[in-house]
Amino acid sequence: MAKxxxxxxTMPVSPYARPTRWALWFxxxxxxxxxxxxxxxxxxxxxNEPRTPGLPITGLTLHWYEVAAGNSVLLDAxxxxxxxxxxxxxLATLIGTMAAFVLVRGRLRHADSIRIVSTMPIMxxxxxxxxxxxxFFRRVLDLELSLLTVIAGHLVFTIPFVVLIVAARLKGFxxxxxxxxxxxxxxxxxxxxxxxxxxxxxxIAAGALISVTLSIDEFxxxxxxxxxxxxxxxxxxxxxxxxxxxxxxxxxTVLLASTVLLLIVSGLVLRGGRKLMKRGAK
Amino acid sequence: MDDLTSAASSRWRRYAPGIPGAIAxxxxxxxxxxxxxxxxxxxxxxxxxxxxxWNVDNYLRFFxxxxxxxxxxxxxxxxxxxxxxxxxxxxxxxYFLVRYVSRRWQRLILLAVIVPFWTSYxxxxxxxxxxxxxxxxLNQVLMFLGIIDQPSRLFVYNxxxxxxxxxxxxxxxxxxxxxxSLEKFDFGQLHAAQDLGARPDQAFRHILLPQIRAGIITAxxxxxxxxxxxxxxxxxxxxxxxxxxxxxxxNFFRGAQIAEGAALGIVIAxxxxxxLVVFRKYLRLEDVVTRG
Numbered sequence: 001m002a003k004x005x006x007x008x009x010t011m012p013v014s015p016y017a018r019p020t021r022w023a024l025w026f027x028x029x030x031x032x033x034x035x036x037x038x039x040x041x042x043x044x045x046x047x048n049e050p051r052t053p054g055l056p057i058t059g060l061t062l063h064w065y066e067v068a069a070g071n072s073v074l075l076d077a078x079x080x081x082x083x084x085x086x087x088x089x090x091l092a093t094l095i096g097t098m099a100a101f102v103l104v105r106g107r108l109r110h111a112d113s114i115r116i117v118s119t120m121p122i123m124x125x126x127x128x129x130x131x132x133x134x135x136f137f138r139r140v141l142d143l144e145l146s147l148l149t150v151i152a153g154h155l156v157f158t159i160p161f162v163v164l165i166v167a168a169r170l171k172g173f174x175x176x177x178x179x180x181x182x183x184x185x186x187x188x189x190x191x192x193x194x195x196x197x198x199x200x201x202x203x204i205a206a207g208a209l210i211s212v213t214l215s216i217d218e219f220x221x222x223x224x225x226x227x228x229x230x231x232x233x234x235x236x237x238x239x240x241x242x243x244x245x246x247x248x249x250x251x252x253t254v255l256l257a258s259t260v261l262l263l264i265v266s267g268l269v270l271r272g273g274r275k276l277m278k279r280g281a282k
Numbered sequence: 283m284d285d286l287t288s289a290a291s292s293r294w295r296r297y298a299p300g301i302p303g304a305i306a307x308x309x310x311x312x313x314x315x316x317x318x319x320x321x322x323x324x325x326x327x328x329x330x331x332x333x334x335x336w337n338v339d340n341y342l343r344f345f346x347x348x349x350x351x352x353x354x355x356x357x358x359x360x361x362x363x364x365x366x367x368x369x370x371x372x373x374x375x376x377y378f379l380v381r382y383v384s385r386r387w388q389r390l391i392l393l394a395v396i397v398p399f400w401t402s403y404x405x406x407x408x409x410x411x412x413x414x415x416x417x418x419x420l421n422q423v424l425m426f427l428g429i430i431d432q433p434s435r436l437f438v439y440n441x442x443x444x445x446x447x448x449x450x451x452x453x454x455x456x457x458x459x460x461x462x463s464l465e466k467f468d469f470g471q472l473h474a475a476q477d478l479g480a481r482p483d484q485a486f487r488h489i490l491l492p493q494i495r496a497g498i499i500t501a502x503x504x505x506x507x508x509x510x511x512x513x514x515x516x517x518x519x520x521x522x523x524x525x526x527x528x529x530x531x532x533n534f535f536r537g538a539q540i541a542e543g544a545a546l547g548i549v550i551a552x553x554x555x556x557x558l559v560v561f562r563k564y565l566r567l568e569d570v571v572t573r574g
Contacts, residue, residue: 024377028378031375034371034450036394095303095306098299098302099299099304128551134535135540155310159306249412259400
C-alpha cells in the first residue's frame with residue numbers, strides 16, 4: 001500500500017473504488033486463512049491428548065511425537081523415502097540438465113513438438129503414469145517391483161521439471177558471455193566449467209530441490225510401482241485410511257517443519273547464487 | 283569426406299547429452315503409454331489373464347453402462363465447478379495482490395501461497411478430514427455457536443467434501459498463473475479507459491480480461507486436468523458417493539481387469555492431450571512450474 005507516490009493510484013476514480021479495495025482486502029485475508037486453516041489444525045492436533053485427532057483440545061502433550069519416534073515401520077518408511085528421493089534427485093538433475101542443453105541449443109528439428117512431448121508427464125495425471133508403469137514393469141518386462149522401480153517411476157515426472165527449469169535459465173542466458181570466454185581462449189569444456197555452469201547452477205539446484213520434494217511426496221506413482229516396501233506417503237496413506245491417531249499429525253508437523261527449513265536454507269543458498277550471478281554479469 | 287565426418291561428429295556431440303533423457307522418456311513414458319493402448323484392445327479372461335483377443339468392447343462399455351457415463355459426467359461437472367470456483371477465489375486475490383500491495387509484501391504473500399505446495403499433498407487432504415469430519419472442527423464450532431445441536435455428516439464423505447478439498451488443493455495453481463499475467467498488466471490502462479468514459483466494470487471486462495487471457499486459460503488447465511485424474515481426494519474424503527472417474531480406473535486395476543482399466547485410462551489420456559493441444563498456445567507451463 002506504500003504506493004502513494006503515484007497520484008493515479010491514490011485518486012479514487014469511481015465512488016466504489018474504496019469499498020472495492022476493502023472488499024478485495026477482506027477477500028484476500030479470507031483466502032490466506034483458507035490456505036492455512038487446515039495446516040493450523042493439522043499441527044494443533046499433533047499436540048492434543050485424545051486418541052482421535054479433533055476438537056476439543058483437552059491437554060497438550062508430546063506423547064504422539066514419542067510414539068512416532070519409536071515406530072520402526074515409520075522409521076523404515078522414512079529411510080526408504082530418503083533413499084528414493086536422493087537417488088531420484090541425482091539422476092533427474094543429471095539427465096534433465098543434459099537434456100535441457102540439447103533442447104535449448106541443439107538446434108533440433110521439431111524442437112517444439114519434442115518440448116511438448118517431454119513435458120507431457122507433468123501434465124498427465126499421475127494415476128495414468130502409475131498404471132502405465134505398472135503394466136509395463138509387470139506385464140511386459142516381468143520385473144519384480146522394488147524401490148528401483150519406484151525410482152524409475154519418479155524419474156518420469158521429475159526429469160521434465162528439471163528440463164523446464166534449466167531450459168528457462170539457459171534461454172535467458174547472455175550468449176555474449178560465452179563468446180567472450182571463447183575470445184579469451186577458453187575451449188568449450190572450459191567455458192562450460194567456468195562460465196555456463198556457474199551461471200545456471202541456481203536453476204540446477206532448484207531442479208534438484210524440486211525433485212527431492214516431489215519424490216518424497218509422491219503417493220500415486222509409488223503406490224503402483226512399489227513392491228513390499230513402505231515409503232512415507234504409503235505409510236501415511238494406510239494411517240489415514242485405517243485408524244488415525246495424532247501420530248500422523250506429529251509426522252506431518254515434523255515434515256512441515258523440515259520442508260520450511262529446507263526452503264529457507266535453499267532460499268539463502270539461491271540468493272547467494274544470484275549475487276554471484278550479478279557479479280558474473282557485471 | 284573429412285568435412286562430413288566432422289559434421290556428423292559435431293552433430294553427435296550436440297545431441298549426445300540428450301540421449302539419457304530421450305531413453306528415459308521413451309522407456310518410462312511413451313513405452314508404457316503405448317502398451318496401455320495395446321492392452322486396451324485386448325481382453326481379460328475369466329481367470330483374469332490378459333489375452334490378445336483384439337476388440338473394442340472395453341471402449342464401447344463406457345458408452346453403454348450408465349454407471350460409467352454417470353461417473354464421467356459427474357467428474358466433468360466437478361472439474362468445471364472447481365475450476366470456476368478456483369478462478370473466483372484466485373482472481374480477486376491476485377488482483378488485490380498485484381494492484382494494492384507493495385512489491386516486498388507481494389513476494390512474501392506469494393511465498394505463503396507456494397509453501398503449502400511443498401507440504402505433502404496427502405497430508406493436506408487428510409487435514410480436511412479433521413475439519414469436515416463428524417468430530418471435526420467445523421462441527422464443533424457450529425455446535426458451540428448453537429447453529430446445530432448434533433454433529434453433522436453433511437460436510438464429509440460426499441461431493442461437498444470433495445469439492446472443498448479439491449478447491450483447496452488446486453486454487454494456488456490458479457493464483458500463480460494469474461499472478462504471472464497480472465504482473466505484466468499496466469493498470470494505468472484501466473484509468474485511461476475510465477477517462478475515456480468506460481465504467482469500471484467495462485474497463486475490467488474489455489481492457490483487463492483480454493490481456494490476462496493466457497493466465498486465465500493456464501489457471502483453468504492447471505485445475506481442470508488434474509481433477510480428471512484425481513483419485514486420492516475422493517478416496518480420503520469422498521466416501522461412496524464422491525467417486526470420480528480415476529477411482530474407476532484404479533478399481534479396475536485392483537480387480538485385475540487390466541484391459542478395462544487400460545481403456546478407461548486411454549480415454550482420460552486422450553481427453554487431457556486434446557485439451558493441451560487445443561490450448562497449447564496459451565499454456566504458460568513455466569509461469570506455474572518455475573515459481574513453485
